[in-house]
Amino acid sequence: MLAASLVVFLVLSVLPGDPAQLILGTNARPDTLAAIRAQLGLDRPAWLRYLSWMGALAVGDLGTSYTYSVPVAELVAARAAVSLPLALMAVTISISVAIPVGVIAASRRGRGTDVALMGAAQFGVSLPNFWLGLLLILLFAVTLGWLPASGFAGWDAGWLLALRSLLLPAVALGLPQAAILARVTRSSVLETLGEDFVRTARAKGLTRRAALWRHAVPNAMIPVITIIGLQFSFLLAGTVIIENVFTLPGLGRLMFQSIAQRDLIVVQDLVVLLAGSVILVNFAVDLVYGLIDPRLSRR
């Protein structure tokens, strides 16, 4: 994380663009620009800015956004209140579609069901999520009028309303992910179906179905969990296009806007926080490995 902080700081300090000029526009006078630079602390040398940023970060102070003039912590918390539930919903959709599809396809290998399901998955993998998003808007918001086309009312407007505005984007994000996950599940289950212990289980007298669900599937889950972890990390801030299509105030758009506006402090904080969250997700994935494969935790 320290490395990430140094890299992002160095990259941002060589990026052309002056936050003060961006705030004040083309009619600003030199003394006004100087006043705002002093107010933002941009008149100090770079090493001092880095140290004071890191110092504040060490005690949990993320600083104040240049453009919004509010604490970055507040800004990030508000955006995470959109991105985190959205990522969770998308991953839930992805898992609940992908695992049954993958397992069923594997157990019917080579037959019509398998071909149809994997054909659909191939279609899903090649489906751009923003295009799917636009189709969903056209169908459910414009034509049927069931769900809002865009925007996020905020959690204080009622959780049902908030969930309604997150449903379409979660589907748009989750389905293409599900397609990838289904393919991974299928190949992983196929691999374990060929293992000796599955044959032993069948030889003990278990039905095909029991052997599949009790022995093959749990053992096939390690690569699946890895992919889920990767997908979740991606969904936290890599969803800027979907956020734009649905006008959701998520972390991806915050990052994008902050870079365009040269709101350097927000970009720096976000990079460090996201690096931290990827570490956390990886840690959680490791814990889950231990749960499904006791051999790993005993080591």
Added chain:
Amino acid sequence: MNKIIAAALAATLATGTAQAAKDTLSLGMVLEPPMLDPTGGAAAATREVVYQNVFEGLTRIDQNGQVVPALAKSWTISGDGLVYIFALHTEAKFHDGAAFDCSVVKFTYERAVAPDSTNAQKGLFEAIAKTECPDPATAVVTLKRPTARFLFNIGFSDTVMIGPASAAGNKTNPVGTGPYLFKRWVKGDRVELARNEAYWGAKPAIASVTFRFVADPSAAAAAMLAGDIDAFPLFPAPETLDQFRADKRFTVNIGTTAGKTILALNNARKPFDDVRVRRALAYAIDRKALVDALGNYGTPIGSHYVPGDVGYVDLTGAYPYDPAKAKALLAEAGIKPGFTMTLRLPPPPYARRGGEVIAAMLEQVGIVAKQEPIEWAQWLDQVFKPQTDYDATIIAHVEPGDLDVYARDFYYYNYKSDEYRATFKQYVETVDPAKQVTLLGDLQRILSRDEPNVYLYALAKVSVWKAGLRGMWPNQPVPANPIAGISWAE
């Protein structure tokens, strides 16, 4: 029995609400304001939310671009044009209950020119020598020199009245004297305003208004079609307009703005220091075809001034589309076919897509125009700053009536004309309105003759709103969405 009463009650309530005219409004905007204090930054989005809604100045600009009274009831101007005496609406109150009187005027104007001021339009206040308060209901503003647009300037969004007690918090909790008060801001999504029931002026029809921020053009079109948004004053998806025109639920309006789209040239760099080259470029561009190709409904212009501005002179005939003449001028200036120049293009479609069209037109006269897309931050840093590292760029200047930029010591065009500066000084210091109009004409003619930039077209205001909505501004003389004049038809 209770059930029946409840049902009857529910029925009455339902019909009651159905009969009352709708009094809420949701308005779409492309960009979210970074903050809500119009006196501390240059974002047009800030103005489009708070100006004339939350904040008011002594004067205001109406939908025709004219100066009308606001917090000042009336004014008198001394014969030499130096002293302005304003009679104030002291019955006005700030939303936090603070009184409005001359001390607020003095505070506002002095705060804007203070050394630590972050007012993006500090220049607008520069002419003010002092503000005095003979009594609370009268403000006497003395100028250093006569200033032609002074009443316009103090009606602009950057010169609105700010309460001494609430000034510091205006960025996130704006407190003004206007007909609407700030309710809440869901960052990244919306700002909500509510009618100020204690407003000093006429009571507006709309009780609550939501500004929704939708950056993506197709999302904006979908939100309008789905009925989530009632009006989109600067609609970003002109390619979908035919669909809205065909739909009886919507009204489509094409109006004007103060935005001058230009092909800005670096007059300090060869060969653009040669007026023949600049004129050749002007002849080489077919403005009508450019606007049609972009589908943005712009109106061709002939100088840095738009139709509707005070004293506008139509100079669009000065450089008609004439590639042969352009080639001849280029040859005369010693420019060989195959000459290469760079177009640095900021993100808006008028620049990026406009750049493609203009490059194709320049190719017809033997100029190779390389297109270089750049970010807005880079544009400000590399094109606009004093090093002016560019050949040409496409940009829309949205500040109304900004003929002053050509008279500045430094501006990124690097245009230097003593004649223009002298004429501009004369215009600014003229008190007689008729003489002002004559001089404005002269300024436009000098620009057309010298053609420091190639003047392309005035940006259109393309709006879509629900049929039944009344009082939307058809044009955008200044960035503003005043809600007070808007209502729903019965």
